[in-house]
Amino acid sequence: MQTSSSSLFTLLGKSLNDFFSAKILTLTLFPALFGIMLWGGVLYIFGNEIYTYLSQMLLAFVPDWLNTQGILGSIVRFSISFALYTLFGIFFLIAILLTNMLFSVFYTPFIVEYVRQKSYPHIPKAGFGSLLSSLGVFIKNFLLSAFLALFSLLFYLVPFIGSLLGSFALFIVWYLFFKNMTFYDVGGSSMDKPRFQFVSQTRLFANHTYALLAYCFNFIPLLNFFLMPLQILLITHYFFTRLSENLTDSSNLQSL
Numbered sequence: 001m002q003t004s005s006s007s008l009f010t011l012l013g014k015s016l017n018d019f020f021s022a023k024i025l026t027l028t029l030f031p032a033l034f035g036i037m038l039w040g041g042v043l044y045i046f047g048n049e050i051y052t053y054l055s056q057m058l059l060a061f062v063p064d065w066l067n068t069q070g071i072l073g074s075i076v077r078f079s080i081s082f083a084l085y086t087l088f089g090i091f092f093l094i095a096i097l098l099t100n101m102l103f104s105v106f107y108t109p110f111i112v113e114y115v116r117q118k119s120y121p122h123i124p125k126a127g128f129g130s131l132l133s134s135l136g137v138f139i140k141n142f143l144l145s146a147f148l149a150l151f152s153l154l155f156y157l158v159p160f161i162g163s164l165l166g167s168f169a170l171f172i173v174w175y176l177f178f179k180n181m182t183f184y185d186v187g188g189s190s191m192d193k194p195r196f197q198f199v200s201q202t203r204l205f206a207n208h209t210y211a212l213l214a215y216c217f218n219f220i221p222l223l224n225f226f227l228m229p230l231q232i233l234l235i236t237h238y239f240f241t242r243l244s245e246n247l248t249d250s251s252n253l254q255s256l
Contacts, residue, residue: 015233031103035096100228112189128193145177179211
């Protein structure tokens with residue numbers, strides 16, 4: 001399959017159509033609302049204590065001549081408060097997105113089977129691995145990505161272009177985490193392992209095109225909390241399209 005804009009938007013249209021079905025919307029709302037309530041509750045209960053501890057820790061590094069009661073001291077305290085609230089906001093966003101990805105390990109098989117029965121009934125049901133193996137892969141990939149993300153923070157220390165390099169590095173790290181997990185979960189629910197390895201290791205440009213499009217949904221403000229099933233749907237349609245092509249090619253060879 002060529003990764004043309006027409007085929008990409010065709011699969012995106014199919015994914016959007018499936019996304020607004022009653023079954024998929026149910027899978028969409030519960031994990032997102034659970035994540036918002038969970039991490040919102042954590043910040044509500046412990047946020048003040050964490051804020052006080054971090055602000056006092058940061059103020060301890062500020063020279064006495066800056067930490068005064070005048071205008072200069074107010075600017076310093078405002079800057080620290082702004083930085084901490086920004087950090088809390090980033091933590092809240094990432095925590096919810098990671099919670100959605102964890103939930104997707106459980107509901108991805110249902111989404112894959114829903115798409116197969118609705119749009120690709122000619123493809124036989126297949127899969128590999130188990131729920132425990134998917135959770136193990138999630139934990140392993142998350143720990144590796146978290147380490148690389150912490151390492152990427154060093155790029156912010158580079159003069160002049162540090163913020164650009166650091167942001168780009170973090171984007172790549174979490175993109176690869178997202179791609180690896182969604183591909184593994186969808187592949188494990190739609191095909192056997194040898195076929196998954198073939199699909200994931202060939203047509204790399206197409207693989208990254210669809211994965212990057214799905215990943216970019218994470219940057220839509222507010223709506224990104226609810227779009228994980230749509231991302232799974234897009235990867236599912238892409239994988240089933242690849243599988244359909246393989247079945248067609250095999251049928252053509254047998255007819256020769």
